[in-house]
Amino acid sequence: MPDISRRDFLRLAALVLGYAALAGIVEACKSVTTPRPPTSGPPDTSPPATAPGTEPAPTPPSSSMTPASALPASALPASPTPAASAGYPDLVVARHGEPEALVRRAVAALGGMERFVSPGSNVIVKPNVCVSYRTYTYAATTNPWVVGTLVKMAFEAGAKTVKVMDYPYGGAAAEAYARSGIAEQVQAAGGQMVVMSDRNYVRTRIPAGKWLKQTDVYNDVLKADVLINVPVAKVHSSAVVTAAMKNLMGVVRDRSAMHGNLGQAIADLNTLIKPDLTVVDCVRILTRNGPSGGKLSYVKKLDTVVASTDIVAADSFTATLFGLKPNDLAYVKIGAAMGLGRSDLSKLKVQDFSV
Amino acid sequence: MPTRPGWVRSRKAVQALALIAFVGLLLLSRRDGLSGDLANIPMRLDPLLMLASTLAARALIVGSVLALATLLLTLVFGRAWCGWLCPLGTMLDLLPAKLGRGPRPAVPEGLRKVKYVLFFLILFAALLGNQTLLFLDPLAIFFRTLTAAVWPILDQIVTALETLLSQIPGFDGPISSLDAAIRPLILPAEPVSYQDAFGFASFFVVLVALNALAPRFWCRYLCPLGGFLGLISRVAVFRRTTAVSCSNCGLCAEDCPTGTIDAARSNASDPAECTVCMECLETCPLGAVKFKPSLSQAEGRPYDPRRREVLLTLGAAAVGIALFRSDLLAKRESPFLLRPPGSRESNADVVALTSCTRCNECVRVCPTGGLQPAVFQAGLQGLGTPLLVPRLGYCDYSCNACGQVCPTEAIPLLSLEDKQQQVIGKAYIDQNRCLAWSDHRTCVVCEEMCPLPAKAIQLEEQDVWVPDGGTVRLQLPHVVRDLCIGCGICEYRCPVSGDGAIRVYAPSVIAAF
Numbered sequence: 001m002p003d004i005s006r007r008d009f010l011r012l013a014a015l016v017l018g019y020a021a022l023a024g025i026v027e028a029c030k031s032v033t034t035p036r037p038p039t040s041g042p043p044d045t046s047p048p049a050t051a052p053g054t055e056p057a058p059t060p061p062s063s064s065m066t067p068a069s070a071l072p073a074s075a076l077p078a079s080p081t082p083a084a085s086a087g088y089p090d091l092v093v094a095r096h097g098e099p100e101a102l103v104r105r106a107v108a109a110l111g112g113m114e115r116f117v118s119p120g121s122n123v124i125v126k127p128n129v130c131v132s133y134r135t136y137t138y139a140a141t142t143n144p145w146v147v148g149t150l151v152k153m154a155f156e157a158g159a160k161t162v163k164v165m166d167y168p169y170g171g172a173a174a175e176a177y178a179r180s181g182i183a184e185q186v187q188a189a190g191g192q193m194v195v196m197s198d199r200n201y202v203r204t205r206i207p208a209g210k211w212l213k214q215t216d217v218y219n220d221v222l223k224a225d226v227l228i229n230v231p232v233a234k235v236h237s238s239a240v241v242t243a244a245m246k247n248l249m250g251v252v253r254d255r256s257a258m259h260g261n262l263g264q265a266i267a268d269l270n271t272l273i274k275p276d277l278t279v280v281d282c283v284r285i286l287t288r289n290g291p292s293g294g295k296l297s298y299v300k301k302l303d304t305v306v307a308s309t310d311i312v313a314a315d316s317f318t319a320t321l322f323g324l325k326p327n328d329l330a331y332v333k334i335g336a337a338m339g340l341g342r343s344d345l346s347k348l349k350v351q352d353f354s355v
Numbered sequence: 356m357p358t359r360p361g362w363v364r365s366r367k368a369v370q371a372l373a374l375i376a377f378v379g380l381l382l383l384s385r386r387d388g389l390s391g392d393l394a395n396i397p398m399r400l401d402p403l404l405m406l407a408s409t410l411a412a413r414a415l416i417v418g419s420v421l422a423l424a425t426l427l428l429t430l431v432f433g434r435a436w437c438g439w440l441c442p443l444g445t446m447l448d449l450l451p452a453k454l455g456r457g458p459r460p461a462v463p464e465g466l467r468k469v470k471y472v473l474f475f476l477i478l479f480a481a482l483l484g485n486q487t488l489l490f491l492d493p494l495a496i497f498f499r500t501l502t503a504a505v506w507p508i509l510d511q512i513v514t515a516l517e518t519l520l521s522q523i524p525g526f527d528g529p530i531s532s533l534d535a536a537i538r539p540l541i542l543p544a545e546p547v548s549y550q551d552a553f554g555f556a557s558f559f560v561v562l563v564a565l566n567a568l569a570p571r572f573w574c575r576y577l578c579p580l581g582g583f584l585g586l587i588s589r590v591a592v593f594r595r596t597t598a599v600s601c602s603n604c605g606l607c608a609e610d611c612p613t614g615t616i617d618a619a620r621s622n623a624s625d626p627a628e629c630t631v632c633m634e635c636l637e638t639c640p641l642g643a644v645k646f647k648p649s650l651s652q653a654e655g656r657p658y659d660p661r662r663r664e665v666l667l668t669l670g671a672a673a674v675g676i677a678l679f680r681s682d683l684l685a686k687r688e689s690p691f692l693l694r695p696p697g698s699r700e701s702n703a704d705v706v707a708l709t710s711c712t713r714c715n716e717c718v719r720v721c722p723t724g725g726l727q728p729a730v731f732q733a734g735l736q737g738l739g740t741p742l743l744v745p746r747l748g749y750c751d752y753s754c755n756a757c758g759q760v761c762p763t764e765a766i767p768l769l770s771l772e773d774k775q776q777q778v779i780g781k782a783y784i785d786q787n788r789c790l791a792w793s794d795h796r797t798c799v800v801c802e803e804m805c806p807l808p809a810k811a812i813q814l815e816e817q818d819v820w821v822p823d824g825g826t827v828r829l830q831l832p833h834v835v836r837d838l839c840i841g842c843g844i845c846e847y848r849c850p851v852s853g854d855g856a857i858r859v860y861a862p863s864v865i866a867a868f
Contacts (some may be wrong), residue, residue, distance in 0.1 A: 133753035171753045237799040256850040294808025
């Protein structure tokens with residue numbers, strides 16, 4: 001290796017730093033000129049234009065090199081025409097079966113995974129892995145086979161990568177992934193468990209947010225082509241019931257800031273993060289001392305999976321499994337009013353079947 | 356021992372390997388990493404730590420017999436531990452600070468006595484049940500510095516570099532993969548910060564800076580483990596001798612890193628000071644230096660500890676401990692003195708864990724960063740002992756790592772089920788600051804976080820009057836004191852700024868207010 005003089009070394013270092021700074025400035029400019037639009041699900045659930053930039057760009061998926069700010073995360077599933085998606089039910093309830101069969105039948109009823117995942121896309125599956133000290137039988141975390149089946153199906157639909165992640169509030173992520181049983185099923189399906197890294201959050205504005213105006217969101221989630229939200233249904237002291245909409249809190253860094261006005265904050269976050277598909281795991285539901293439970297007597301086995309492209313509808317139906325009305329959940333009430341989805345179950349096309 | 360070139364190179368190789376092994380064991384000993392028995396090896400090789408904690412705790416830990424290996428090594432080869440294995444010694448060799456170009460100032464030979472004094476102080480203090488001065492054990496210093504200063508700095512630097520590089524288009528993916536590969540292995544999962552890390556770093560910097568006065572200043576004059584091993588080395592089998600062919604050129608005396616070769620005494624050396632580094636073996640142009648077996652006691656030196664001085668250290672230890680016990684904390688213990696699960700001892704001794712070696716292995720292995728090295732929170736005598744500071748990190752309900760890595764079982768080895776029963780403290784709610792109680796806001800974070808299946812925080816539903824008219828239904832948190840184990844996750848997550856509106860108090864505090 002040739003000797004390098006101090007002067008040359010300093011020049012080189014200045015060059016590298018200068019380039020990095022320039023790249024940072026360019027990146028910053030991009031996010032100013034084209035604020036990342038709140039992504040939208042399939043057209044039938046897309047909210048009214050609440051802020052500039054909510055329209056999904058009809059761009060086909062491009063390579064992962066495309067800067068995130070230029071590509072809406074859900075550009076892909078936007079491809080089905082409104083006419084095509086109109087044929088699908090608004091909400092699917094699959095009952096009485098093994099987790100894998102429930103998930104497969106439910107997603108098939110919504111048009112199959114191909115409707116959401118295009119070949120070559122990068123998929124993120126977001127389960128609820130809230131703590132590191134409960135196995136899945138306590139219904140504190142999403143059923144591993146429900147998550148694993150979604151990973152399998154995403155690959156079957158041609159996904160390039162499938163990452164699974166959550167940020168537990170109690171205990172470390174790696175430990176939680178293992179104890180919940182999710183890591184095993186995801187890895188068996190070929191998916192990747194990602195430990196969310198503290199440096200990988202991006203300060204993101206929420207243009208449509210009424211109370212929560214900005215927050216740090218996990219970058220991978222912002223950049224993913226497809227986001228699949230797969231919560232477990234649980235009672236929860238402040239949110240009454242936690243399922244799909246609240247599960248998205250796992251992708252932001254500062255969750256304690258949201259507790260000041262939880263219902264509105266969850267709805268606001270849902271204007272920014274829009275899963276392409278929501279699958280609510282009701283194989284076991286937690287009926288007491290949520291969100292982490294800890295006794296099997298708190299758990300009720302329902303062997304049910306609820307799936308929808310409408311996150312508000314999914315939570316509305318889930319509420320009924322706990323004997324509640326959709327509007328008992330503040331975030332559902334607010335979310336429906338903000339146009340995030342529909343909570344009036346009588347007006348939805350529901351396909352409810354036994355597997 | 357044969358006298359041929361290559362000894363110095365071999366020694367340096369062994370030093371490097373030992374340093375890598377010690378640091379590697381430290382980094383890899385994390386939750387779900389190496390088993391505690393492997394992680395404990397460095398500390399358990401240290402006879403000073405093991406002897407002192409055995410005496411102080413009046414209990415022999417099985418693993419501590421490993422220290423006999425070091426004692427045996429010393430009995431045969433003298434202070435070879437210091438010259439060949441000790442990670443702190445190797446660091447001092449690697450970082451030879453020297454000020455200016457002139458000769459180093461002369462350090463009085465009498466200073467060598469300090470290390471013996473420290474050793475006897477530690478020994479007598481341990482007999483009297485106190486281990487404060489183990490703060491000065493070289494392995495404890497080394498690992499504590501790595502934990503409290505180097506590790507967080509390394510994490511900060513790596514994270515900053517990753518953040519910078521990932522801004523370059525196309526670099527983001529590879530950087531994320533790299534991070535995902537190395538972080539679980541050697542870096543903290545989340546950024547860790549230690550209170551007064553600056554102090555622990557400064558202490559180490561001072562030790563290195565002392566090299567400016569003399570090479571291995573610490574090892575020559577101060578190290579209590581060196582003193583211990585030095586005393587044994589006086590009867591060690593292999594000794595450095597000079598043959599009659601020695602021309603008294605004085606080259607070896609110039610090179611000796613511990614300065615024990617005395618040109619005035621025909622280049623003889625003190626086995627208690629010699630670290631068997633073998634430099635003189637290679638320096639001697641005549642090959643007159645040999646390491647040969649000899650079964651006699653080494654010649655006395657003026658700085659050797661005398662009987663009267665040893666007795667004085669006994670008195671000093673007794674007075675020092677009495678002074679500690681007259682400390683304010685001995686009378687009114689800090690209500691926030693939370694110890695790692697299971698480690699709390701009798702009330703009379705709460706201010707310093709009896710057999711804690713101050714090595715901070717538990718601090719490093721704590722996955723939430725809640726365990727912190729005490730500076731003065733536990734009184735001067737608790738310097739370097741672990742404290743749980745819930746505002747910085749909580750005790751993870753699914754973790755029992757601290758007990759697994761503790762080399763002296765000062766934190767007991769507990770199964771996860773047992774650890775989940777340990778009462779670290781009790782939570783109290785300050786209703787004047789709680790969002791629900793004082794502000795009538797909807798906040799149940801503490802109840803939500805409580806990991807106990809039966810929930811040690813219960814919510815009372817109440818309709819309360821609000822200033823802008825009418826009433827609202829509130830959920831007001833209450834702690835069920837009998838259930839609470841004081842894990843501190845409620846305090847950690849409490850959204851109130853500054854001190855939490857819910858705080859964990861030490862269990863001996865019957866009522867917080």
